[in-house]
Amino acid sequence: MRVDSKVESDPLRRRLRRISASERMEEALGFIRQFHREVAGSRGLEVRLKEVRQSLRRTGTYEHTPEELAFGARVAWRNHARCIGRLHWRSLEVIDRRGTREPDAIATALFEHIRWAQGDGRIRSAITIFDPVSPGDLPPFVESRQLIQYAGHLRPGARVLGDPQTVESTRHAAALGWRPSGGEPSRFDLLPLLIRSAAGQRSAHPLPEGLVREIHLEHATETGLGRLGLRWYALPVVSGMILTIGGLEYPCAPFNGWYMGTEIASRNLADERRYDLLPEVAAALGLEAVDGSLWRDHALTALNEAVLHSFQREGVSIVDHHAASEQYMEFARTEEGHGRTPAGDWTWIVPPQASSACPVFHLDMQPRTEVPNYYWSRAVDGDDLCLWRDHEDHSKWWFRAHRIRHRVRRWLRTKGE
């Protein structure tokens, strides 16, 4: 482990939701009620409400039981409007690591998470949860957006080598002495984990040799594609989001699912701001990049085929966008069956490939932002989150009124700053 001696201003504080003590109380009690309604039954509810109320009044915080924590993390997933894979929300494995605070120990726990979730290729969804924020304590957290990611090397006068999304992390890692494992920078260098300690110090923790499963990409029939030397990792572990449950913020709670093919093929490798590989792929397919020829569409389809084919060849879990859409439809039906309307953000749920051929394209969605949930920062999505008083199917107008009320409250609060 390498440690940065500089203590900088803490970027975490600026990302946390701003909620008043009374909103925190409301969210806490609302969550405890929900936990009892859905899981624990009415026994013990009143005692627990009283306990939480008192603890919040006295100390400004309270502690979730392991059962509440597990339920909260799963419901946060169920509530997350941008995720198409929520059919499986109940199966999330929750690893409770509250109390682990040393950066080295955190890194070790997260390597263990990766090992377990990757398994033998049949990926299992998991979340590892560390300490929540409490009055006077900003706990350590992972600064990297994902536990596993490729470096982006800035080169003067040339394109970024690798993933342009990680240029800043790559710079931080390099400042801590990290060098690509092959010596020379390449397109697919695994970055170390960047962790911020409670004292605000950044440290870099290289992923142990052999831990990360990566898949070499090739196409079943287009051999030229396999010669490009493309690859991707098996496990997406989002570590840059904050988990909020019952008014408590958990800034260090990395979670994983498995990939939908388009995330890699249509976005990570294809976006101009990412690997921008469509011209290279088209050339490998022998396509001429002529306007009006739909060469990008052909390249995208071939790249998607290659990703699905390669993961399947290696026995690593992956879902194509048609199957994922079907699963989302099933999720929506199951939720309705429980008297709940799933929150859905159409712009995120609809896959970037064959959109209108996927049933979700034609589905009406409510982009509700309900707690418990996961968010990046208050500026992006955190300040929109709020408690929904009941689980009835609200009318569009009720929904709009609620949003406006929430916005006014938020405005009143920020005005004072």
Ligand code: ARG
């Ligand atoms: N879109 C991100 C990526 O391409 C991963 C986000 C989470 N995805 C998932 N299937 N659980 O790396």
